[in-house]
Every structure is written in C-alpha cells, then in structure tokens.
Amino acid sequence: MTRTLPTYFISHGGGPWPWIPDMRAMFAxxxxxxxxxxxxxxxxxxxILMISGHWEEQDVAIMSSPKPPMVYDYSGFPPETYSITYDAPGAPDVAARISDLLTEAGIKSKLDPNRGFDHGTFSVMEVMYPEANVPLLQISLLKSYDPADHIAIGRALAPLRDEGIMIVGSGLSFHNLRLIRGGGEAPSAQFDAWLFDAMMAAPSERRDAIINWETAPSARICHQNEDHLVPLFVALGAAENEPATRIYHDxxxxxxxxxxxxxxFG
Structure with a gap:
C-alpha cells in the first residue's frame, strides 16, 4: 500500500448492537x-489503529498484546452479549512504532499488554471487517481531554498513514444519554451544524474552532463529558491540513x- 490513507471520525453506535438483530436493524x-x-x-x-471514547489514561496507553481480550464495557444487554468475541490479532509491531513516534514528539506513553478491545472498537469492526482478519489495536485518550494535546497526538501519528495503517476515531458527535430519547433534537442539530461548518473551514480556522469547541452552540448540552468527541481531535490532528468530507449524516x-x-480527513 503506497498511498497516504485518510483518517476517520465515526459513530460506534450503542453497546454490542451488531449482535442484537433488532438493534442492528435500527442502526442500518x-x-x-x-x-x-x-x-x-x-x-x-x-x-487499524482505533481511538475509542471508552478508554482514557493519564498518559497515552498503547495496546500491545498480540491477542487482545474483550472488554464488555456496557450494561443491561442480553447475557449472550457478554461472551461475544472479536478475534482480530493485535499489532505489537505497530504498538512499538506508535511508542517511538510519540516519544519523538515529546509525548509520554506506555505499552499496555493487558488491555482488550472495548465496544467502541469491536462493534464497528464486526461490521467493517467481520472476518476479524485485520491486525487491530487501540490507544487511549488522555483524561485531560485537552483538544490541543489530542491534536498533537494525531500529528505525531500521521506517518502511520504512509505505512498502511488506518487511523479511526470512534465516538459520537452527540453523547448525552439523558437526552438521547427526548430533548436532544435541537441541541444535537445546532452542534452538528456548527461541527459541519468547522470541518469545512480552512485548516487553521478548523483547528482553532476545535480547540475552542466548548463555545459552539449547545456544546455542553451535547457533550457534558467530551470523551466521545475527543477521538475526533486525534483523527483531525493526523490529517490537520487536509480536507474533510462528511461521510454519514443522520x-x-x-x-x-x-x-x-x-x-x-484526507
């Protein structure tokens, strides 16, 4: 693979949705x-390098197991969804490369040989690559959620795009579970419109908008905690001077x- 790969920010849906027929139909x-x-x-x-909204650490942690386990980080779902597996191999060589890139950029990191795939990763991968034949790993968010720091992480990882590594930020552009079934219509539409305008702006303006995302309309209504928005910052940082395309809008x-x-992005 010789081309520079794009990066992505995607919704990962709810819990183990691909394994629940009625729920999978809703997420068609x-x-x-x-x-x-x-x-x-x-x-x-x-x-594939996944940055999920479901893993955060003080410093960047890098999944390094050759066979990562599963993390069932949800509740209230059918019993059988706590024994599902997504048996993709890990990527210890890519983990080592990520560690080197972050070190070169002056960003603290650590290898984590025990961390497994959370549902922000395995749910979308079950749909994208159901054969589970693509090496897969995650890195954590920073607990600080700092936009500039996460853009810098993405910037440090940009060389991976020329090495055949797909970088995917997995979260959700609206994540307020209290309002998801009622009361979220206007706030989510307002924030989504702002996000689209920000993503379509020139690179420097886009970066400034994201760093100051809390000033966006309904920002703190849509993201009381921004864990599901932060993966966007990393994906953007890895392609910060390239155009954005909206690939899903619901x-x-x-x-x-x-x-x-x-x-x-890209």
Whole structure:
C-alpha cells in the first residue's frame, strides 16, 4: 500500500448492537456507511489503529498484546452479549512504532499488554471487517481531554498513514444519554451544524474552532463529558491540513431525535 490513507471520525453506535438483530436493524444507516467506508478504502489496511471514547489514561496507553481480550464495557444487554468475541490479532509491531513516534514528539506513553478491545472498537469492526482478519489495536485518550494535546497526538501519528495503517476515531458527535430519547433534537442539530461548518473551514480556522469547541452552540448540552468527541481531535490532528468530507449524516439516529455525523480527513 503506497498511498497516504485518510483518517476517520465515526459513530460506534450503542453497546454490542451488531449482535442484537433488532438493534442492528435500527442502526442500518450507520452499518451501510461503515461498509461503504471499507469499500471506498479499497485495499485492506496493514492494521487499524482505533481511538475509542471508552478508554482514557493519564498518559497515552498503547495496546500491545498480540491477542487482545474483550472488554464488555456496557450494561443491561442480553447475557449472550457478554461472551461475544472479536478475534482480530493485535499489532505489537505497530504498538512499538506508535511508542517511538510519540516519544519523538515529546509525548509520554506506555505499552499496555493487558488491555482488550472495548465496544467502541469491536462493534464497528464486526461490521467493517467481520472476518476479524485485520491486525487491530487501540490507544487511549488522555483524561485531560485537552483538544490541543489530542491534536498533537494525531500529528505525531500521521506517518502511520504512509505505512498502511488506518487511523479511526470512534465516538459520537452527540453523547448525552439523558437526552438521547427526548430533548436532544435541537441541541444535537445546532452542534452538528456548527461541527459541519468547522470541518469545512480552512485548516487553521478548523483547528482553532476545535480547540475552542466548548463555545459552539449547545456544546455542553451535547457533550457534558467530551470523551466521545475527543477521538475526533486525534483523527483531525493526523490529517490537520487536509480536507474533510462528511461521510454519514443522520437526523433521526436509530429512531431517536438526534442528529449525528461522521467524517473522513484526507
């Protein structure tokens, strides 16, 4: 693979949705967009680096197991969803490369040989690569959620794009569970419109907008905690001077009155 790969910010849906038929049907438009993302990508990547909204540490942690376990980080789902597996191999060689890149950029990190795939990773991967044949690893968010620091992490990891590594930020552009079934319609639409304008802006303006995202309309209503937005910062940082394309837009996500969007950079 010789081309520079794009980076992505995607919604990972709710819990173990691909394993629950009724729920999978509700997420049909998201599933179609994820499959289209793979089709558009063409060649199978050497590995996939996922930045999920479900793992955060004081410093960047890098999954380094050759066979990562599962992390069932959800509750209230059918018993069988706590024994599902996504048996993709890990990527210790890529983990070591990430560690080197972060060190070169002056960013503290550590290898984590015990961390497993959380649902922000395995749910979308089950749809994108159901054969589980692509090496897969995650890095953590920083507990600080600092936008500039996460953009810097992405910037440090940008060389991976020339090495066949797909970089994917997995979160959600609206994440307020209290309002997801009612009351989130207007706030999510307002924030989504702002996010689209920010993503379409010139690189320097886009970066400034993201660093100051809390000033956006309804920002803190949509993201009381920004863990599901922060993966966007890393994906953007790894392609900060390249154009953005909205690759998924849903104004009635799974029948709920919220607006969400996914983006590709590069």
């Amino acid at each position: 438009s998201l599933e179609a967009s994820l499959k289209q993302m793979v089709a558009d990508h063409g060649e199978t990547p050497k590995a 104004e009635g996500n799974v029948g709920m009155p919220i607006t969400v969007s996914n983006y590709r």
